[in-house]
Amino acid sequence: MRQIVFKLRDGALRSGAAEVPVDVSPLTPDKLFGEGEDEIKSTKVWWGNRQENVERIFEVSVSGDASGAEEVKVVFEGELRKVKRIGYEMSAGEIVAEGSVGMHCGARMRGGRITVNGSADCWAGCEMHGGTLIIEGDAGDNLCACYRGETTGMTGGTVVVKGNAGECIAQYMAGGEITVRGNADMLAGLDMKGGKIVIEGDAVMPGANMSGGEIIVKGKVIDMMPSFKYEETVTIDGEEYKKYRGDFAIGEKKAKGTLLIRS
Amino acid sequence: MAVYTDVLCPFCGCICDDIVVEVGEDGKITKVKGACAIGRSKIMGHDRMESPAIREDGELRDCSYDEAIKRAAEILADARRPLLYGWSSTVCETDRAGVELAVEIGAIIDNTASVCHGPSILAIQDVGLPSCTLGQIRNRADIVIYWGSNPVFAHPNHMKRYSYLSKGRFTPGGKKDRKMVVVDVRETKSAKLADLFVKVRPGGDFLVFSALRAILRGHEDVVPDEVAGVEKKDLLSLAEMIKNANFIITFFGMGVTHSGARHNNIANAIEFTRAAHLHTKATIMPMRGHYNVNGFNQVCTWLLGYPFSIDLSQGYPWYNPGETGAVDVLVHGECDAALIISSDPASHFPADAVRHLARIPVIQIDPYPNPTTEFADVVIPSAICGVEAEGSVYRMDSVPLRVRKIVDSKFMADEEIIRRILEEVRAIKEKEGE
Amino acid sequence: MAELLIKNGVVFDPINGVKGEKMDICIRDGKIVESLHDEHGARVIDASGCVVMPGGVDAHAHIAGGKVNAGRLLRPEDGRRGLEPKRGVCKPCTGYSVPNTWATGYRYAKMGYTFVMEPAMPPLTARHTHEELVDTPIIDKAALPLIDNNWMTLQYVRDENYEMLSAYVAWMIRATRGYGIKIVNPGGTEAWGFAKNCGLDDPVPHWDVTPADIIRALAHANERYEMPHSIHVHGNMLGHPGNYETTLRTFDVVKGISASMQRQTMHTTHIQFFCYGGTSWKDFESKADEIAKYVNENEHITIDLGSIILGDTTTMTADGPMEYTLYRLTGRKWTNHDVELETGAGIVPFLYSSRNPVHSVQWTIGLELALLIKNPWKVVLSTDHPNAGPFIGYPILISMLMSKKRRDEVMKEVHPAVFDRSSLASIDRELDFHEIAIITRASAAKILGLHNHGKGHLGVGADADVAIYGISHEESDAGAVQRAFLNAKYTIKCGEIVVKDGEIVATPEGRTFYVEPECEESLMNEVMKDIERLFKEYYTVSLSNYPVQDVYTPHPYVIKAPMSG
Incomplete structure (x- = not known):
């Protein structure tokens, strides 16, 4: 087992009055498992419009050995809100972020596990295909959605948000499962085609344009879509839910989404 | 003195191109004719x-x-x-x-x-944009919808040159051959000119678009009696107007791009246009500012x-x-x-x-x-x-x-x-x- | 300018009858010359073991203008599929099926192409097309204005006033700095203004004319001048099962009209989309054999293929109703942009899937046509970029046309419908380098009339546009062919080396070619009265702000087209 710790140096991202974000997409178990300590320290990362050695920005410590990405644990420490693309496209191994992280955490990930011990900014788990993403705090907008113009979002994997989630989570979701322990803001599961979302708190206008998949809301629905059809009351785990079908705004043939709201 | 005709106005997205500008001997602009008040002050300078x-x-x-x-x-x-x-x-x-x-x-x-219209662009990237040039509206549109936009205030010549008040090949009678609909959260000056004004609760546009889409696709049965402050019967009559039209245009403004669901309002407005296109020619256009x-x-x-x-x-x-x-x-x-x-x-x-x-x-x-x-x-x-x-x-x-x-x-x-x-x-x- | 000598290459220059001969090419001041002044001072390229051809000429690719840009805007996801950071002399590139203008120039140059025709310029937005052409580096280009659904055209056709029509056409080509007459779904695009469409012999709604009348009248108008190109026609019913009969009747519409120049009277474009049999998508089949038979038996028609590249692309055409049909099929994004009094545009992303029987049969049709039409001078390689696939797929098509083995391999991978709904499996013909040189440069140049203006050949006086491909003229491996044509060893544009070993090394600005038909003044004055009325009553721009100004063609090449004798 190999552990690589990147601790953000104090003030390392300051440029004048600004805090310029750093893109750490090269710092995944996939890319680092075979690298020596020196090579890891001199890995190039984009900081603003110039590339820097990672060591200039992070204190790096490496321990243990690994024969594959699945045996690597990467830990990020320090103030991570301006650290973007943690675990971008990762396929194996583990990443732990000790604090709230910047945008695109776990975006396009295919496997492995990311734990954020804090909140995650927008586009966490975007276009995720597999693996596990655990966010102990809140998630920003576009969680598990897709990048501009795409029409397929998350296709697989498991995501748990222990706090609240922002707007338009899981847009164009096609597979996988998302649990939000708190509330979800506007338009959760917009354009959803498949997969499952469980919102334990409240949701605003969930399920618009749904053509497949399932959304379960255990709290209140604020602004129920006017284009869903009530079908029946069902019982899940001893609780009664109203079951709706939609979205009829896309036409009856395509309206194959299921929205379950606790009565 | 020099007189320049067919001058283009560098104020709003209408770019009126029939302005007359007079320039005095000293090279200073002395008179601007044919522009709206804002355009005139823009060309005169300060x-x-x-x-x-x-x-x-x-x-x-x-x-x-x-x-x-x-x-x-x-x-x-x-x-x-x-x-x-x-x-x-x-x-x-x-x-x-x-x-x-x-x-x-x-x-x-x-x-x-x-x-301003960034949200509109994001929406286009989701669903596309069935649209046209302004002359299509001048010549063909028999229903003009201003949704969350107030042309009387923001695009003063828009109605006269391009839409409700203009005359064209298939609309020789001008406003006699057209109906104007305004949808907004308050009764604006533009709304006062409209044949039909629909008042939507602030932030409720997304819901109204979805309800109209369901109706236009033949599923009025699922729509509740009231949607975001609009009675179902009003939605049904607007849908009926659309079905009987030859050419409809929806002009939308910042009232829709910057409230409630923002860019998803626009995506839904475009989806509404696509649903209307099942019945007639339906187009939609953002009212661009600068x-x-x-x-x-x-x-x-x-x-x-x-x-x-x-x-x-x-x-x-x-x-x-x-x-x-x-x-x-x-x-x-x-x-x-x-x-x-x-x-x-x-x-x-x-x-x-x-x-x-x-x-x-x-x-x-x-x-x-x-x-x-x-x-x-x-x-x-x-x-x-x-x-x-x-x-x-x-x-x-x-x-x-x-x-x-x-x-x-x-x-x-x-x-x-x-x-x-x-x-x-x-x-x-x-x-x-x- | 320094001299350049290309030595020891095996040259294919079909227009000059050079068919795979080892010979040297001499270049000075951007032109091909007989011999060099100073052989020792000249830069020498050793082209031993290489195939040398004139720069490629693309007769039909949507690379610039409002519709193309609306396609880019519609598809940021396509943008991400072609991202390349800035590097060396190159600016950043984006896009696969809808590349940015920089990528368009670079990628064509890398394939050894030096001229591209943008085939659909809405007159009202011509300035936009020209702005993008100017920002498309390296290659020379031109654009064809759409003149077939214009109210003025419809009026003159209805009134059978062909003199005035010819004057109007001349004014339009000059006002837009266009190259010739483009026709797209004549009558149907006008009907689309009210969400309708119409067939070849149906009356256009609100106008007492038929699409056939429009095509015939515009062909006559074109031949009143010594236009380098014929009318360029995308007919009615594109993409509909059973449309091959309309296509054959469209060919007949201009039969008997004599051309003002030594060329065809009608170029029918992306013909693959017009070769469909059957009555629905269920019994859809290829009728490429019928179309090829007609083209083989008649001299007034030329075609470009519009051959499919399997995979995702972006369809875009002035044929608004056709794009709407496609949108209803896919349910995907759909942009439509009708242009007042003139034309329209539709854009829909599309996936040609090898698992789909219809798409697989469509894929065979372009290849069938290229192989069944006996005379390659009637054929131009195209994908109707990006409609049937992006232009960077040309090397794939070349490799398939040159290799029966390659075709058979792909046929096994696509839907088996190709074996009973297309004749491709039964065709043994393989094109050689000479024939490839014809359909990728020489025929295109002749059909466009550019061979008289230095394009598509390597004769003395021609533009020094040369492609050197790192492949032996005896090579038959399809993979090697594809690689060689994708990244030229050298591309030389007007005497300047722009590509070396598959990399861009210089990015000069290309020229814009346009035609000036010369109409008698009295007739032009007469037509201006009608044009003035048209602008006053119906357009939303002033007449004086309409014509494209000089600044939009900073590197012009003007071809005068006098009245024909």
């Missing part, structure tokens, strides 16, 4: 920034163009996350130079669309593949409004220098964004002083496009036109200023490379 200046010890000191341009280039060449913002009240030639500058220094380049806000989006799209909010820091264009927009990088305190051209973020941006802008080096290029000048570190006065400088512009319906130079000016044109900054930046980089 108090200018008189000289390039650099801020020293808190005060602006007048300097030469050369000195200001050199200082601007130093700031930009040094920056790690520079922002180049504005670009909507200038011509496409300037915007092309701006894109080259952004590529050269690895900047974020963004225009005012990101705080006369060339669309032109920048066009230029950026053909040069960089994306219309606005583009981050070139890693050498290729990364497009992600919400992350790469001007307001985003300012509110997040990310950018460390900014060039502002033909725009006034100090008046239009959220307070957090303005606070950060005031903390970093700012270069301003503009014919006029404005609140952004208050904290700009380098100010470079420029010629007024469409009056003192010519160039390409794109109307709200993407019709390309060429605004003209009517009078001479002592001020440098925007394009030249940007090109000279670019040259200076290249010179600095070459030196660094040595």
Whole structure:
């Protein structure tokens, strides 16, 4: 087992009055498992419009050995809100972020596990295909959605948000499962085609344009879509839910989404 | 005295091109005919920034163009996350130079669309845009819907030249051959002229669009009796009007792009148009504000593949409004220098964004002083496009036109200023490379 | 300018009858010359073991203008599929099916192409097309204005006033700085203004004319001048099962009209989309054999292929109703942009899937046509970029046309419907380098009339546009062919080396070619009265702000087209 710790140096991202974000997409178990300590320290990362050695920005410590990405644990420490693309496209191994992280955490990930011990900014788990993403705090907008113009979002994997989630989570979701322990803001599961979302708190206008998949809301629905059809009351785990079908705004043939709201 | 006819107006996205401008012996504009009041004042001009200046010890000191341009280039060449913002009240030639500058220094380049019709563009990228040029509306439209837009106030000549009040081949009777519908959260001046006014509760547009879509697709049974403050019977009668029309157009404005579901409102408005197209010809168009806000989006799209909010820091264009927009990088305190051209973020941006802008080096290029000048570190006065400088512009319906130079000016044109900054930046980089 | 000598290459220059001969090419001041002044001072390229051809000429690719840009804007996801950071002399590139203008220039140059025709310029937005052409580096280009659904055209056709029509056409080509007459779904695009469409012999709604009348009248108008190109026709019913009969009747519409120049009287474009049999998508089949038979038996028609590249692309055409049909099929994004009094545009992303029987049969049709039409001078390679696939797929098509083995391999991978609904499996013909040189440059240049203006050949006086491919003229491996044509060893544009070893090394600005038909003044004055009325009553721009100004063609090449004798 190999552990690589990147601790953000104090003030390392300051440029004048600004805090310029750093893109750490090269710092995944996939890319680092075979690298020596020196090579890891001199890995190039984009900081603003110039590339820097990672060591200039992070204190790096490496321990243990690994024969594959699945045996690597990467830990990020320090103030991570301006650290973007943690675990971008990762396929194996583990990443732990000790604090709230910047945008695109776990975006396009295919496997492995990311734990954020804090909140995650927008586009966490975007276009995720597999693996596990655990966010102990809140998630920003576009969680598990897709990048501009795409029409397929998350296709697989498991995501748990222990706090609240922002707007338009899981847009164009096609597979996988998302649990939000708190509330979800506007338009959760917009354009959803498949997969499952469980919102334990409240949701605003969930399920618009749904053509497949399932959304379960255990709290209140604020602004129920006017284009869903009530079908029946069902019982899940001893609780009664109203079951709706939609979205009829896309036409009856395509309206194959299921929205379950606790009565 | 010289008289210029068919002059183009550099004010709003309508770009009226039948203005008459009279110029006196002294080379000053004496009269403007055929423009709306705002257009007229725009062409007549007012108090200018008189000289390039650099801020020293808190005060602006007048300097030469050369000195200001050199200082601007130093700031930009040094920056790690520079922002180049504005670009909507200038011509496409300037915007092309701006894109080259952004590529050269690895900047974020963004225009005012990101705080006006950026959401509309995001929506188009989700679902597309069934639209047309304004002449199609003039000649064919029998139902004109203004949704969350108030042309009487923001685009004064729009109804007369292009829509409700204009006359065309299949609408020879003008407004007699058309019906006008206004949908808004309050009864605006435009709403008072409408044949039908539909009042929606603030933030409720998304729900209303979905309800109309379900009705137009034959599923009125699922729609509840009231949707966002609108009675179902009113929705049904609007749907009926649409079904019986020959050609409908929906013009939407900031009332829809910046409330409730924002860009998803527009995506839903477009989906509503697609549903209406099952019954008749249905089109939709954003009411673009600045006369060339669309032109920048066009230029950026053909040069960089994306219309606005583009981050070139890693050498290729990364497009992600919400992350790469001007307001985003300012509110997040990310950018460390900014060039502002033909725009006034100090008046239009959220307070957090303005606070950060005031903390970093700012270069301003503009014919006029404005609140952004208050904290700009380098100010470079420029010629007024469409009056003192010519160039390409794109109307709200993407019709390309060429605004003209009517009078001479002592001020440098925007394009030249940007090109000279670019040259200076290249010179600095070459030196660094040595 | 320094001299350049290309030595020891095996040259294919079909227009000059050079068919794979080892010979040297001499270049001075951007032109091909007989011999060099100073052989020792000249830069020498050793082309041993290489195939040398004139620069490629693309007769039909949507690379610039409002519709193309609307396609880019519609598809940021396509943008991300072609991202390349700035590097060396190159600006950043984006896009696969809808590349940015920089990528368009670079990628064509890398394939050895030096001229591209943008085939659909809405007159009202011509300035936009020209702005993008100017920003498309390296290659020379031109654009064809759409003149077939214009109200003025419809009026003159209805009134049978062909003199005035010819004057109007001349004014339009000059006002837009266009190259010739483009026709797209004549009548149907006008009908689309009210969400309708119409067939070849149906009356256009609100106008007492038929599409056939429009095509015939515009062909006559074109031949009143010594236009380098014929009418360029995208007919009615594109993409509909059973449309091959309409296509054959469309060919007949201009039969008997004599051309003012030594060329065809009608170029029918992306013909693959017009070769469909059957009555629905269920019994859809290829009728390429019928179309090829007609083209083989008649001399007045030329075609370009519009051959499919399997995979995702972006369809875009002025044929608004056709794009609407496609949108209803896919349910995907749909942009439509009708242009007042003139034309329209539709854009829909599309996936040609190898698992889909219809798409697989469509894929065979372009290849069938290229192989069944006996005379390659009637054929131009195209994908109707990006409609049937992006232009960077040309090397794939070349490799398939040159290799029966390659075709058989792909046929096994696509839907088996190709074996009973297309004749491709039964065709043994393989094109050789000479024939490839014809359909990728020489025939295109002749059909466009550019061979008289230095394009598509390597004769003395021609533009020094040369492609050197790193492949032996005896090579038959399809993979090697594909690689060689994708990244030329050298591309030379007007005497300047722009590509070396598959990399861009220089990015000069290309020229814009346009035609000036010369109409008598009295007739032009007469037509101007009608044009003035048209602008006053119906357009939303003033007449004086309409014509494209000089600044939009900073590097012009003007071809005068006098009245024909």
